[in-house]
Structure formats: C-alpha cells, structure tokens
Amino acid sequence: MPPDATAMVQAKALVEVEDLARDFDVSKPWLFRVLQGERKRILKAVAGVSFDIPKGTTLSLVGESGCGKTTVARLVVGLYPPSRGRIRFDGVDMASLTSRAVAAPVRKRIQMIFQDPYASLNPRWRVRDIIAEPIRAFGLIRGRAAIEARVGELLSQVKLSPKDGEKYPHEFSGGQRQRISIARALSSTPEFLVCDEPTSALDVSVQAQILNLMKDLQRELGLTYLFISHNLAVVRHMSDRIGVMYLGRIVELAPGETLFARARHPYTRMLLDAIPDLEMTGRARTPVGGEVPSPIDPPPGCAFHPRCPLANARCKAEVPALRAVADAQVACHAVEEGRT
Amino acid sequence: MPLLEVKNLRVEFPTRRGTLVAVDDVSFHIDEGEVLGVVGESGAGKSITGVSIIRLIEPPGRIAGGQVLLNGRRIDNIPLEEMRRVRGKEIGAIFQDPLTTLNPLYTIGHQLVETMQTHLGIGDREARARAVRWLEDVGIPGAAQRIDAYPHQFSGGMRQRVVIALALCAEPRLVIADEPTTALDVSIQAQVIALLKRLCREHGTAIMLVTHDMGVIAETADRVAVMYAGRIAEIGPVREVVKHARHPYTDGLMGSIPSLTHKVERLTQIEGSMPRLTDIPRGCAFNPRCPKVFDRCRVDRPDLMKTDGPNLAACWLHAAPGRDEALGHAA
Ligand SMILES: Nc1ncnc2c1ncn2[C@@H]1O[C@H](COP(=O)(O)OP(=O)(O)OP(=O)(O)O)[C@@H](O)[C@H]1O
Ligand SMILES: Nc1ncnc2c1ncn2[C@@H]1O[C@H](COP(=O)(O)OP(=O)(O)OP(=O)(O)O)[C@@H](O)[C@H]1O
Ligand code: SF4
Ligand code: SF4
Ligand SMILES: [Mg+2]
Ligand SMILES: [Mg+2]
Numbered sequence: 106m107p108p109d110a111t112a113m114v115q116a117k118a119l120v121e122v123e124d125l126a127r128d129f130d131v132s133k134p135w136l137f138r139v140l141q142g143e144r145k146r147i148l149k150a151v152a153g154v155s156f157d158i159p160k161g162t163t164l165s166l167v168g169e170s171g172c173g174k175t176t177v178a179r180l181v182v183g184l185y186p187p188s189r190g191r192i193r194f195d196g197v198d199m200a201s202l203t204s205r206a207v208a209a210p211v212r213k214r215i216q217m218i219f220q221d222p223y224a225s226l227n228p229r230w231r232v233r234d235i236i237a238e239p240i241r242a243f244g245l246i247r248g249r250a251a252i253e254a255r256v257g258e259l260l261s262q263v264k265l266s267p268k269d270g271e272k273y274p275h276e277f278s279g280g281q282r283q284r285i286s287i288a289r290a291l292s293s294t295p296e297f298l299v300c301d302e303p304t305s306a307l308d309v310s311v312q313a314q315i316l317n318l319m320k321d322l323q324r325e326l327g328l329t330y331l332f333i334s335h336n337l338a339v340v341r342h343m344s345d346r347i348g349v350m351y352l353g354r355i356v357e358l359a360p361g362e363t364l365f366a367r368a369r370h371p372y373t374r375m376l377l378d379a380i381p382d383l384e385m386t387g388r389a390r391t392p393v394g395g396e397v398p399s400p401i402d403p404p405p406g407c408a409f410h411p412r413c414p415l416a417n418a419r420c421k422a423e424v425p426a427l428r429a430v431a432d433a434q435v436a437c438h439a440v441e442e443g444r445t
Numbered sequence: 446m447p448l449l450e451v452k453n454l455r456v457e458f459p460t461r462r463g464t465l466v467a468v469d470d471v472s473f474h475i476d477e478g479e480v481l482g483v484v485g486e487s488g489a490g491k492s493i494t495g496v497s498i499i500r501l502i503e504p505p506g507r508i509a510g511g512q513v514l515l516n517g518r519r520i521d522n523i524p525l526e527e528m529r530r531v532r533g534k535e536i537g538a539i540f541q542d543p544l545t546t547l548n549p550l551y552t553i554g555h556q557l558v559e560t561m562q563t564h565l566g567i568g569d570r571e572a573r574a575r576a577v578r579w580l581e582d583v584g585i586p587g588a589a590q591r592i593d594a595y596p597h598q599f600s601g602g603m604r605q606r607v608v609i610a611l612a613l614c615a616e617p618r619l620v621i622a623d624e625p626t627t628a629l630d631v632s633i634q635a636q637v638i639a640l641l642k643r644l645c646r647e648h649g650t651a652i653m654l655v656t657h658d659m660g661v662i663a664e665t666a667d668r669v670a671v672m673y674a675g676r677i678a679e680i681g682p683v684r685e686v687v688k689h690a691r692h693p694y695t696d697g698l699m700g701s702i703p704s705l706t707h708k709v710e711r712l713t714q715i716e717g718s719m720p721r722l723t724d725i726p727r728g729c730a731f732n733p734r735c736p737k738v739f740d741r742c743r744v745d746r747p748d749l750m751k752t753d754g755p756n757l758a759a760c761w762l763h764a765a766p767g768r769d770e771a772l773g774h775a776a
Pocket of ligand 1: 275276277278279280281306307308458465467485486487488489490491492493494506541722
C-alpha cells in the first residue's frame with residue numbers, strides 16, 4: 106500500500122461504514138400481484154457500500170441520479186434502518202442506539218441538510234423557531250435572548266438578515282430556503298454534517314459564500330462532512346476523498362486530486378467527459394452513452410457492462426470487487442487485468 | 446412578433462414593514478424557438494417573474510403593473526378561467542419545487558395520463574404509451590416498469606424529471622422552466638437539455654430557462670438576462686454575457702464559479718449580500734457591493750442602457766456622456 110493510503114487508514118475515522126445495503130419493496134399490492142401473477146419486486150437502492158471518513162475531512166459521493174446517494178445519506182444519519190451492514194460513529198455502533206437516552210448524545214453530534222429544502226422546513230413555524238429547534242431540543246443554550254442572538258448570528262452567516270427570523274418559509278425564494286436549512290443544521294454545532302446537495306438551488310455567488318463558510322467551519326471546528334452533489338466542480342473544491350457510485354455500489358474511491366487527474370473506472374471517465382463546457386470552446390460534451398439500467402433488474406456481473414466500452418465476458422458474469430490501485434480503490438475487472 | 450413579451454412587469458408583496466417590490470419594471474421578450482436564460486442572485490425575483498407570467502402568484506403577492514403578451518395577445522388581464530386553459534395547453538411550467546407539482550396520492554403514470562387527456566383529448570391506451578415514452582425521454586430507467594410508482598418512491602432527480610415530462614407532455618408553445626436541472630447529474634442534465642433543444646428546433650417551442658448553472662446557460666441559452674434585486678441588470682447574447690460582462694454584478698457572478706481545472710483554497714465571492722427588498726439603497730441597488738461604484742451610483746437608479754457591445758446593462762459606467770470619465774475612474 107502506498108504511504109498516504111496507509112496514513113488514511115490510520116487517521117482516526119469518525120464514521121465507518123461497512124457493507125451497507127438497503128432494499129425497498131416496490132411490489133404492487135399483494136392482492137393485485139396474486140391476481141396478475143406477478144412476483145415481488147425488490148429495488149436494491151444501496152447494494153453494499155463501505156467507506157471511512159477520517160475526522161475533520163470531507164468525503165463526497167457523486168453519481169447519476171437514482172444511484173443511491175440520498176439513501177446512503179439517510180442510512181448514515183439513521184433515518185432508514187439498513188437491510189444489511191454496519192455504521193459506526195466515533196466507535197459506537199449506530200444499531201446499538203435503541204433507546205432515546207443512549208441515542209440523544211450521539212444524535213446531537215450529527216446533522217443533515219436535506220436535498221429538498223421545501224419538505225424539510227415546517228411551513229407553520231417562523232424561521233427563527235425552525236433554526237432554534239435543535240438548540241432547544243438538545244438544551245444547548247439557555248435563555249431567550251441568548252438563543253435569539255445565536256439564531257441572528259446563524260442567519261448572517263448564511264447571508265440572510267437576522268430580521269428574516271420573523272418570517273415564514275413560504276416568504277423566501279428557493280435559494281433562501283436552502284440557506285435556512287443550512288443554518289438549522291449548523292445551529293447545534295454538529296461534529297458530523299451530512300449535506301445532500303446543499304447548494305444546488307443557489308446562484309454561484311451565494312454558493313461560493315456558503316462553501317467558503319463550510320470550509321472555514323471545518324478548519325476552525327474540525328467538522329467532518331459527507332457531501333453529496335452532482336456538481337463536480339463543487340465536489341472537487343470541497344472534498345478530500347470522492348466516492349463514485351453506480352447503481353447502489355461504489356465503483357471508485359479516491360483522493361480528489363487523483364480522481365480528477367487520473368480517473369480509472371470507465372464510468373468515472375465518462376462522467377468527467379459529460380461536464381458542460383463553460384469556456385465555450387465549442388467542445389461538444391460527450392453525454393454518457395447507453396441507457397441507465399433499472400435498479401429493479403440490475404444487469405448481472407458488473408452493472409455498468411451494458412454501457413462499458415471495455416466490457417468482456419467476465420464483466421457479464423462476475424461482480425468486480427473494490428480493490429486498491431495506488432492511492433485509489435477501483436471496482437473494475439479491466440483495471441485489475443491492466444486492460445485499460 | 447415575439448412569442449412572449451413582458452413589458453414593465455411589477456410585482457409587489459405587502460408586508461408588515463411596507464411594500465416589498467419583488468419584480469420592478471422588468472421587460473423582455475422571447476422569440477419562437479428561442480431559449481432565454483435567466484440568472485441572478487438568490488432572491489432576485491427570477492421565480493416570481495416566472496409565476497407572474499402564468500398568474501400563479503400567491504396572494505398577498507400581486508401584479509401591480511405591466512403587461513404580458515403571448516403571441517401578441519394580452520394574457521395578464523384575461524379571466525382566470527381562460528388563463529387556466531392557456532396554462533398547460535400553451536404554456537408549460539416547471540417549478541423550482543417539484544413536490545408542489547406532483548400529487549403524492551397519485552402514481553406518476555396517472556398524473557401524466559391525466560394531463561395529456563385534459564389538453565390533447567387522446568384515449569387511455571395512447572396516453573399511457575405516450576407517458577412511458579415521455580419518461581424514457583427524460584431518462585427514467587425501466588420506465589414501463591416504474592410508471593405506476595408513487596412520487597416518494599423516486600429519487601430527487603427522478604422526481605424533477607417527472608415534473609419536466611409533465612410540463613412538456615401537453616406540447617406547449619412556451620415553457621417556463623425554473624431550475625429544471627438543479628437536482629440532476631451532468632449526464633442526465635445533458636439528456637434533458639438535448640430534449641429541450643430538440644423541442645425548440647423541431648416545434649419552435651420558446652423557453653424561459655431560470656438556472657444558476659452557468660454551464661447549462663452557456664450550452665442552452667441564446668440570450669441571457671441577469672437579475673439583481675428585482676430588476677434586470679444585464680441582458681444580451683449568451684456569449685457576450687458570459688465572456689464579456691458589461692455589468693459589475695455579472696462580472697462578479699462569473700468570477701465565483703468554482704473551476705474544474707484548478708483548485709483554489711477559497712472561492713472568489715462578491716462581498717456582502719443582496720439588500721433586503723424592503724430597503725433597497727438609493728441609486729443603483731448594487732452600489733454597496735460594487736467595486737466600481739462612483740458618486741452618481743448612490744443617487745440615480747440606472748435603467749438598462751446601450752453598452753459598447755450588444756448587451757444592455759443597467760449601470761452608469763455605460764452612460765454616454767460621463768462614460769469615459771467613469772471608466773477612467775474605475776481603472
Ligand atoms: N410570499 C412571499 N412573501 C414575501 N416575500 C416573498 C414571497 N415570496 C417571495 N418573496 C420575496 O421575493 C423575492 C424574490 O423571490 P424569488 O423566489 O423570485 O427569487 P429567485 O430569484 O427565484 O431566487 P432563488 O434563486 O433563490 O430561487 C425574494 O427576496 C423573496 O424573499
Ligand atoms: N422510499 C422509497 N421507496 C422505493 N424506492 C425508493 C425509495 N427511496 C429511494 N428509492 C429508489 O432508490 C433508488 C436510489 O434513490 P436515491 O434517492 O438514493 O438516489 P440519489 O442517488 O440520491 O438520486 P438523485 O441524484 O436523483 O437525488 C432510486 O431508484 C429510487 O427510486
Ligand atoms: S468491470 Fe468490466 S464492465 Fe465493469 S467497468 Fe470494468 S471493464 Fe467495464
Ligand atoms: S451603476 Fe455604479 S454601482 Fe451600479 S453597477 Fe454600475 S458602477 Fe456599480
Ligand atoms: Mg438524492
Ligand atoms: Mg427561484
């Protein structure tokens with residue numbers, strides 16, 4: 106193993122995820138199924154992913170829409186029980202947190218910014234109460250005035266005005282609501298923050314402010330992030346390590362610099378080629394060819410084989426395992442066989 | 446004649462602390478087969494402009510002035526009943542919030558079929574076949590298998606694509622697309638953009654595309670309008686706006702984009718934040734943040750004016766008489 110890969114393993118991981126999987130039953134209702142003679146349909150949204158996030162670092166997940174990123178995020182913060190696998194937070198197995206009493210001290214160290222900023226804000230609450238909710242729930246600050254001051258500070262940090270605390274969510278634009286949910290997630294000063302497309306509704310100048318804020322907080326407070334975004338430039342800017350997902354699995358996991366300089370997995374390479382061209386050089390962007398397979402009947406072997414230019418007979422039969430290649434991990438037979 | 450013409454649109458919200466002007470004297474047009482990109486600061490009024498055109502602005506918000514013409518016919522003053530037909534049939538809307546468009550109680554297929562049957566008068570079988578095709582067109586894998594799924598069974602990006610299919614399936618002449626690709630990864634985004642461009646080319650559909658994604662704008666839009674604090678700050682051909690911005694705000698916006706080719710420790714940001722719409726500063730709304738501000742900016746409000754290129758910009762740097770002096774001042 107190269108020296109810095111060993112260093113990564115030795116650095117204390119705050120979050121350890123091992124062989125995590127989640128199935129959804131998407132069958133038609135039982136009676137209907139019996140009448141139509143249909144079998145049960147299971148959708149494997151996440152099919153066994155493993156990763157560690159060392160304290161104070163950022164791991165990002167990227168991949169096509171529907172590949173399972175949000176499901177991983179929801180599993181990691183405990184919003185869904187896993188179908189299989191294990192999540193450890195600071196050495197504590199999340200599955201052992203069965204009662205409120207043992208769960209609360211761990212839960213308050215973890216927060217999530219949801220992909221859908223509308224659904225996650227209670228429309229009947231004033232913004233200041235939404236933001237103060239984690240502070241009150243965990244009893245972090247006492248006294249009305251102190252809480253109000255903290256809420257005002259948070260609102261300013263996300264470039265809203267402390268006066269905006271008076272208003273209700275529907276009085277804000279899409280990007281403003283997204284910033285409210287960021288302020289709420291930051292209010293309990295969590296150590297681990299799961300961010301699912303946190304800046305997708307923001308214009309680039311506000312996005313830059315929020316990303317800079319997140320990096321500043323990481324530097325000052327040693328925050329750890331699991332970061333999900335489809336914007337590869339944003340991901341590159343934020344991440345120490347990047348995991349590329351395809352149909353419920355991680356197919357490549359590498360330090361950000363490595364991934365952008367030398368993507369190894371054929372899917373990662375396609376993904377990088379599909380980025381829109383802002384320089385307007387006239388370069389035609391190469392869309393990722395082929396059809397995205399359905400997660401209900403994933404192709405056998407490597408799920409990417411119907412779209413992969415390097416696929417051979419082995420790819421159609423055998424699921425490739427994630428193997429170390431220099432400072433990266435790649436799940437691809439062609440890479441393993443040196444056929445690239 | 447342009448397909449859509451918006452003239453001096455003004456939208457207000459009465460609030461406890463006085464009237465908030467969310468859209469202030471906004472004018473633009475979109476031709477048949479043309480894509481107008483709309484970008485700008487979060488909260489600048491992009492979505493409100495879009496919903497006002499189709500008159501779905503929620504009270505207490507109201508259109509306080511201006512006109513909206515579709516094919517030369519005013520639609521801002523027709524009865525609501527008639528407007529409902531125009532919406533859907535002639536104008537398709539993709540809202541920023543996909544959940545408000547999708548009904549959680551009905552399957553995806555049901556919602557598509559119903560929309561098409563309302564506006565196209567086609568039979569069940571035909572509608573269902575088309576629904577599957579639309580889902581395929583927006584890149585939902587296993588469309589035939591998943592057409593009977595409920596919205597909550599789809600991922601964020603999948604729901605967004607269903608909303609796109611819903612807006613397009615009645616074959617409208619004008620599509621108002623508010624952040625249609627925010628939740629989509631680059632490859633699906635490319636597919637959706639290709640679909641929109643095909644509609645423009647083959648059916649002459651006109652598109653108002655609101656997005657903060659400059660990559661998408663650069664690739665799709667013919668012209669771009671940049672909004673700031675309820676007004677258009679700059680408007681012009683896409684290449685000019687992206688490459689040779691004439692308004693200092695546009696300039697700052699372009700500079701804030703994270704790069705793929707080199708990593709920097711901190712992203713450039715425009716310092717400060719947009720003023721609250723209830724206390725917009727006197728003169729140019731951008732003046733407290735503008736690196737090129739000069740005296741006049743703090744007194745007079747600039748309207749869109751000619752620049753040395755094809756763009757129009759609302760900035761005193763381009764005012765004909767004082768112009769050289771102002772540019773010299775900045776340099
Ligand atoms: N119901 C409301 N009551 C009061 N103010 C509102 C209401 N809805 C919107 N606004 C205000 O109108 C302004 C324009 O909102 P709009 O949604 O058009 O912004 P936007 O440009 O689409 O921003 P974003 O990029 O964040 O989506 C915002 O500053 C917002 O605070
Ligand atoms: N509650 C659910 N019931 C059934 N299927 C689900 C459910 N939640 C997610 N899925 C399915 O699991 C798969 C993964 O969804 P997920 O939301 O994790 O994707 P994602 O990678 O976050 O996509 P996006 O980029 O579009 O947000 C999708 O095919 C989705 O339809
Ligand atoms: S395992 Fe085979 S099909 Fe899969 S990515 Fe590698 S070469 Fe392609
Ligand atoms: S009018 Fe003045 S303050 Fe406004 S953008 Fe132009 S230079 Fe800046
Ligand atoms: Mg998601
Ligand atoms: Mg908006």
